[in-house]
Amino acid sequence: MTKASIPQGTRDFTPEVVRKRQFIFNTIRNVFELYGFQPLETPAMENIDTLMGKYGEEGDKLIFKILNNGLDNKEKEEKSRAAFEKVLQGKNTADLTERALKYDLTIPFARFVAMNHNKLTFPFKRYQIQPVWRADKPQRGRYREFTQCDADVVGSRSLLNEVELVNIYHTVFTNLGLTAYELRINSRKILTALAERCGGADQMMNITIAIDKLDKIGIEKVNAELQQRGLNDAQISIIGQYLNIGGSNEEKLSAIETLLGEISTGKEGIEELRLVTEAAANSNLIVDFTLARGLNYYTGIIFEAKAPATVKMGSIGGGGRYDDLTGLFGVPNIPGVGISFGVDRIFDVLEELQLFPDAVQTGTQVLFFNLGDAESKAAYKVMQQLRAAGVRSEIFHENTKFDKQFKYAENKNIPYVVIIGSQELADGNCVVKDLRARKQDTVKMTDITGYTFA
Known part of the structure; x- marks a missing residue:
């Protein structure tokens, strides 16, 4: 070996x-x-x-x-x-x-x-x-x-x-x-x-x-x-x-x-x-x-x-x-x-001298949670809209516990997560969480490209 x-x-x-x-x-x-x-x-x-x-x-x-x-x-x-x-x-x-x-x-x-x-x-x-x-x-x-x-x-x-x-x-x-x-x-x-x-x-x-x-x-x-x-x-x-x-x-x-x-x-x-x-x-x-x-x-x-x-x-x-x-x-x-x-x-x-800006470490800007087959298909469609608008995005690879998906975002320094669960899917909405500011907004899926991911 x-x-x-x-x-x-x-x-x-x-x-x-x-x-x-x-x-x-x-x-x-x-x-x-x-x-x-x-x-x-x-x-x-x-x-x-x-x-x-x-x-x-x-x-x-x-x-x-x-x-x-x-x-x-x-x-x-x-x-x-x-x-x-x-x-x-x-x-x-x-x-x-x-x-x-x-x-x-x-x-x-x-x-x-x-x-x-x-x-x-x-x-x-x-x-x-x-x-x-x-x-x-x-x-x-x-x-x-x-x-x-x-x-x-x-x-x-x-x-x-x-x-x-x-x-x-x-x-x-x-x-x-x-x-x-x-x-x-x-x-x-x-x-x-x-x-x-x-x-x-x-x-x-x-x-x-x-x-x-x-x-x-x-x-x-x-x-x-x-x-x-x-x-x-x-x-x-x-x-x-x-x-x-x-x-x-x-x-x-x-x-x-x-x-x-x-x-x-x-x-x-x-x-x-x-x-x-x-x-x-x-x-x-x-x-x-x-x-x-x-x-x-x-x-x-x-x-x-x-x-x-x-x-x-x-x-x-x-x-x-x-x-x-x-x-x-x-x-x-x-x-x-x-x-x-x-x-x-x-x-x-x-x-x-600790002179690197914090933003240097930001690769993926948005992580879409994977919450089931129907939900992940909708999430993928919304994610592609963001990518077309130049927002660096990815979707978690499997449907698993929230904690695991949040931990993934934390370890990769991803500042935003987008959650589309069964209720959001029915309402045509998605929840956008800003992990740094610890706040969230509900946004229409059709309006996601107008959201500012700073």
Whole structure:
């Protein structure tokens, strides 16, 4: 007998949880549509070459690879064993695996744009709500299968797009009740300037990978990692000055201007940050120079959304500009910028703060009691009228005691029951009970569609 279980880092979702998740999805989707974004879907798996090398050395380790079909074929066995040895050494081989589960939605989107750029109208604004997979260590707020909600604009270098994305974050989080969220912002151009100040642009990845771990490991371990990556004490001291910049957004921008403003890349990044922070002044935008987002493809402004400080949770969203991502697929010079919502973490935050509306749990609005053959036939006819009017309704599956039918409605959070007994059937009436307000009305069967089921 097989023990019932699911893979570590994955979850089943009960009807109650699905309804809450749909509330989040619908809130985000409505805002995406409000801002002119179009829906898109891409396959669960991609060719492995599409994904590998796009997420940095840390990200590449988290890609779920899919074994090729037919590896149990005796003719292929020796070749497969040799290929597996290569994989154990950290190398990829098409003899063993040619495909992988997608790690995020951005790279598959870039691949889609590269394949379809001649058919698209630019700027092309798309949103995508789909699951992704990462071979990460499961923990609270971090899963191996989770859903991302992305919005991206490609074909435009205008910073108006960044301002729009900031406002999308603000609108979504406000609509979800997360008014105390924080949206952190930085620029990869400023990080590039920091690398140049510390010996050259080739230090960029060493610095960003280390800085990206600051929240998790602290400044001392970041310094130790920088030292291990070949930076000297003088360079680490400059990075320390950089990480210690504080104050208001304007004070931070003034301080970074003093440290890196004479470097052309840094000056450009500072000007872009200033423009976006001023244009989106009514959002919860915070300039944060410790923000690095250790993904290779970002080239300009980067974002990271944080839950309210009262909740111990990591990032609940992030993104940034990637001005040549399609160049990875042979179609250069298509700029892009995008953001992502971490739905699973947002769910945990809303649950902890008890921010889900009560109405989210309402599936069926009306339960018709089953009180006998003739009565249930009449009830079914009335129920179909309600369904045609858009009222979510069902009838109890058997003629049984009132208590059992009331208990069913209670357990399913059904707010109304409709009772048609022998007397109601004779009079052409039905009794409508509001279980929340603990009141009832007698309504003509022919008038049921005019009743307000709030």
